[in-house]
Amino acid sequence: MQALAPEPAAIAQPTPQRLAFSGCWTARGIGAIEHRLESLRVAATTIADATGIAALDTAGAWLLQKLLLRLRAAGSAVTLEGLRPDFAKLLDTVAQYVTDQPVPAPIPPTTAFERVGRSTAAAGEQAVALLSFVGESAIALARCVAHPARFRWRPILYNIRCAGFDALPIVGLLSFLLGVVVAYQGAGQLRQYGANIFVADLIGLSMLREFAPLITAIIIAGRSGSAYAAQIGTMSVTEEIDAMRTLGIAPLELLVLPKIIALLLALPLLTVFADVLGVIGGMIMAHAQLGIGYGEFLDRLVKAVSVTDYLIGVCKAPVFAGIIAVVGCFQGFRTQGGADSVGRQTTRSVVQSIFLVIVADALFSIAFSALDI
Amino acid sequence: MPDSAVIEISKVSTRFGEHVVHAELDLEVRRGEIFALVGGSGSGKSTLLREMILLQRPDSGSIRVLGVDLRDIADDAAMSLRRHWGVMFQHGGLFGSLTVLENVGLPLREHSRLDDKLIDEIAAWKLAMTGLEPEVGAQYPAELSGGMMKRASLARALALDPELLFLDEPTAGLDPNSAGEIDQLVRKLRDQFGLSIVMITHDLDLLWQVTDRVAVLAEGKVQGVGSMAELSTLDNPAIRQFFAGPRGRAAREQAEKRSETGSP
Numbered sequence: 001m002q003a004l005a006p007e008p009a010a011i012a013q014p015t016p017q018r019l020a021f022s023g024c025w026t027a028r029g030i031g032a033i034e035h036r037l038e039s040l041r042v043a044a045t046t047i048a049d050a051t052g053i054a055a056l057d058t059a060g061a062w063l064l065q066k067l068l069l070r071l072r073a074a075g076s077a078v079t080l081e082g083l084r085p086d087f088a089k090l091l092d093t094v095a096q097y098v099t100d101q102p103v104p105a106p107i108p109p110t111t112a113f114e115r116v117g118r119s120t121a122a123a124g125e126q127a128v129a130l131l132s133f134v135g136e137s138a139i140a141l142a143r144c145v146a147h148p149a150r151f152r153w154r155p156i157l158y159n160i161r162c163a164g165f166d167a168l169p170i171v172g173l174l175s176f177l178l179g180v181v182v183a184y185q186g187a188g189q190l191r192q193y194g195a196n197i198f199v200a201d202l203i204g205l206s207m208l209r210e211f212a213p214l215i216t217a218i219i220i221a222g223r224s225g226s227a228y229a230a231q232i233g234t235m236s237v238t239e240e241i242d243a244m245r246t247l248g249i250a251p252l253e254l255l256v257l258p259k260i261i262a263l264l265l266a267l268p269l270l271t272v273f274a275d276v277l278g279v280i281g282g283m284i285m286a287h288a289q290l291g292i293g294y295g296e297f298l299d300r301l302v303k304a305v306s307v308t309d310y311l312i313g314v315c316k317a318p319v320f321a322g323i324i325a326v327v328g329c330f331q332g333f334r335t336q337g338g339a340d341s342v343g344r345q346t347t348r349s350v351v352q353s354i355f356l357v358i359v360a361d362a363l364f365s366i367a368f369s370a371l372d373i
Numbered sequence: 374m375p376d377s378a379v380i381e382i383s384k385v386s387t388r389f390g391e392h393v394v395h396a397e398l399d400l401e402v403r404r405g406e407i408f409a410l411v412g413g414s415g416s417g418k419s420t421l422l423r424e425m426i427l428l429q430r431p432d433s434g435s436i437r438v439l440g441v442d443l444r445d446i447a448d449d450a451a452m453s454l455r456r457h458w459g460v461m462f463q464h465g466g467l468f469g470s471l472t473v474l475e476n477v478g479l480p481l482r483e484h485s486r487l488d489d490k491l492i493d494e495i496a497a498w499k500l501a502m503t504g505l506e507p508e509v510g511a512q513y514p515a516e517l518s519g520g521m522m523k524r525a526s527l528a529r530a531l532a533l534d535p536e537l538l539f540l541d542e543p544t545a546g547l548d549p550n551s552a553g554e555i556d557q558l559v560r561k562l563r564d565q566f567g568l569s570i571v572m573i574t575h576d577l578d579l580l581w582q583v584t585d586r587v588a589v590l591a592e593g594k595v596q597g598v599g600s601m602a603e604l605s606t607l608d609n610p611a612i613r614q615f616f617a618g619p620r621g622r623a624a625r626e627q628a629e630k631r632s633e634t635g636s637p
Contacts, residue, residue: 027533028456031486057534059487059495086567093565097498337515338469 007054008032016043019078022052025060037067042076051082056090065094126334133330137260140252155258163224163259164266168273170223171216175274178211179203179281187289196290200300203282208305208313212274214361217320220267221353225328228259229349232332233342241333251333260325267321268314275313308373316364320357327353378437379404379537379569380425385434386593387420394420395431396593407563407570407583411615412590418573419541421590425571426460426539427451439537456484458537459530463545465522467514473500473525474510480532499528503558520551527558538562540572544579552576556583577615577624589615601628 009023009030019042023029048068056064071078083091110118144150186202232255235241244251279301286292331349335341380402387394394417402408410418423429425438427446436443441454460466467476478496481487487495500510503524514522523543530538543559544552556579562568574580580587581601589596589604591611597604605616605625615621 027481027485027487034488034491058498058531059481059485059491059534062495062498063491089565094498097501337513340470341515 009060010052011036011040013040013042016041017046019046019048020052021048021050021064022054024055025053025064026055026057027059029055030060030063034063037063040067040071042071042078044075045077046071046079048078048080049082050080050087053083053087056084056087058090058094061087061090061094062098065091065098069098129334130327130330133333134326137252137256137326137329140250140257141260144253144257150253151261152254152258155254156262159258159262160266162227163220163263164270167220167223167266167270171219171270171274172277174219175207175212175215175278176281178215179207179278179283180285182206182211182278183282183285184289187286191290196286196292197296197300199282199286199290199292200297201304203279203286204301204305205309207278207282208275208310210313210361212278213271213313213316213320214357216267216270216274216317217324217357218354220263220270220321221324221328221357222350224263225324225353226346226350228325228328229332229335229346230342231255232329233335233345236333236335237338237342256325256329259329260322263321263325264318267324268317271314271317275310312364312368312373316361319360319364323356323360324353327356377404378402379439380571381435381437382421382425383435385421385424385431385436387417387424387429387431393593395434397434398590398594400588400595400598402569402571403586404569405563405567406585407559408572409580409584409587410571410573410590411575411580411587412611413614416590417593418590422539422541422571422573426458427455456480456533457535458539459533459535460539461523461526461530461541461543463541465514465526467522467526467529469514471513472510473505473512473514473517473528476514476525477510477528477532480529484533496528496532499531500525502531503528504554519546520548520555523547523551523555524558531562534566536569538568538570540570540574542573542575544574544576549578552578555579559583577621578627581624581628601625 007023007029009021009025009032011033012020012022014020019040050064053060068078068080080091183199183203186199187196190196190198190202232241232251235255241251241255244254283294283297286297287294328349331345331352335345378401380400382398382400384397384399385395386397398417398421400421410421412418420429424431424436424443427443430444439454439457441450446454467473468479471479474493474496477499478492481492481495482489485492497507497510501507505521505524505528509517509521509525514525517525527540527543540559544555547555559570559572559579560583563570572579572584585600586598587601587604588598589609589612596609596611597607599607604612607613616625
């Protein structure tokens with residue numbers, strides 16, 4: 001074994017006609033002299049003395065061979081002397097390769113214009129692919145509805161547990177806190193007008209119509225949508241999806257439909273749960289900040305919030321569920337290559353599903369105000 | 374030290390729960406030889422290899438690699454040892470986020486202070502050394518075929534000019550043609566750079582034509598060590614398994630035919 005810290009390579013030029021190499025010409029030893037070699041100038045006939053070279057590896061041999069080539073190309077006749085026979089053999093191996101090495105064609109740098117064009121084309125291609133994935137899933141769903149025996153109940157129930165039941169604590173906690181925050185912010189304003197009791201209107205309408213469906217969808221997009229993308233992505237990297245296809249099992253039926261159906265059922269239920277916890281949070285805060293009794297709060301809530309308001313909130317949930325499940329699975333199927341790609345597609349699935357959920361929510365708001373409900 | 378041992382394993386025992394993988398196993402690999410570990414599945418070859426390259430520790434016994442005892446090895450000694458060996462993993466172990474050229478240059482980038490341009494040149498040479506086209510350098514591992522992946526992985530293992538090379542199933546999953554090329558490559562590396570090579574393989578052609586010595590592992594012990602010709606005369610049932618059967622005979626006949634005609 002070599003010593004831990006090798007003696008670095010060195011090059012000396014006692015006279016213009018003489019070069020002396022010494023030290024360890026190895027990957028770790030040549031770092032110090034690499035830049036000096038570029039500016040090295042020698043006389044027309046030069047003797048290079050390599051007796052001092054203590055170690056030579058392929059990196060060192062490469063550097064030495066390149067130096068000799070450059071000097072010789074510049075018109076100097078350089079003779080190498082005193083190189084150990086085994087090192088000489090290595091240098092010959094390098095020489096053989098260096099001479100017949102093809103010059104790689106330079107890759108032209110991309111312009112900003114080209115990059116914009118490419119990313120636009122990629123975004124367009126992705127939108128079309130998403131649309132065709134939605135279509136394929138719809139066809140698979142229609143086929144299953146026509147033959148209900150093809151529904152796979154076990155994965156559906158499993159997904160309801162994973163995406164629905166297991167998410168209860170986090171959804172409950174966050175919507176409770178959201179109710180607390182909304183009541184706390186509203187209390188200060190309402191107190192100024194002596195309109196304390198209207199905190200029930202504020203909590204009821206905002207939680208039931210907007211906040212509960214939205215916060216639930218965002219939590220589930222981060223929690224389950226990402227899991228769908230990562231699972232399907234990993235399966236396609238390990239060729240499990242291909243195996244499924246060759247075994248005559250449609251991946252859409254086994255992997256995608258159960259997730260979509262499970263989320264379509266679970267998300268509205270989670271939204272109702274979030275409604276309840278959000279209102280409880282607001283109620284507790286109203287009691288603490290404004291001194292409104294629980295009975296009084298509930299009386300006002302029933303008067304202020306109609307069944308329509310409640311249903312508007314809950315009916316958004318299946319739409320959000322569809323977006324989350326479809327985008328998650330779609331991004332999973334687009335995984336190509338290795339572990340890196342799984343990470344990238346998972347990130348995309350979360351970003352895109354949250355983006356689309358909020359866009360859909362905005363469209364709902366416009367539609368409902370146009371319909372006057 | 375031409376005849377000294379690069380790896381000395383003595384009385385190594387390994388257990389996974391109740392399952393005994395190695396029971397006081399002894400083994401020696403000499404400098405400059407091509408050494409193969411064979412054995413059925415679960416005979417502990419991979420575990421032994423992992424123990425030699427510091428990925429796993431035996432429960433007892435000592436392993437010395439390049440003269441360094443692996444038990445209680447200090448961090449910087451382990452680091453210096455790692456620079457003196459190269460490992461080619463069965464599935465390549467190439468980093469999916471880097472191109473092939475970057476993969477091969479990575480050890481140089483980590484362990485030396487060389488210029489990026491020089492590192493790329495050396496990496497391209499290593500690729501050429503393993504028989505890959507220069508264009509492959511710009512590709513990502515996911516785009517490679519199985520044989521190219523093995524070659525790229527070998528090029529990365531060679532990046533720091535190791536004295537000792539570990540190959541895990543170098544020809545598994547390759548077509549006979551690519552496997553044959555790997556055979557020649559392994560021999561060429563040993564002859565050109567004086568490497569010591571330790572490999573795990575089931576490839577009988579590779580065993581007959583390339584290896585100097587082979588150790589057969591079974592029941593936690595080395596059942597026999599020697600050249601393939603020596604092993605084939607032994608009467609141990611665990612060893613006989615490898616030579617009996619049509620595949621074993623065919624590989625042997627081919628190897629004998631080759632040595633008669635005198636071609637390598």
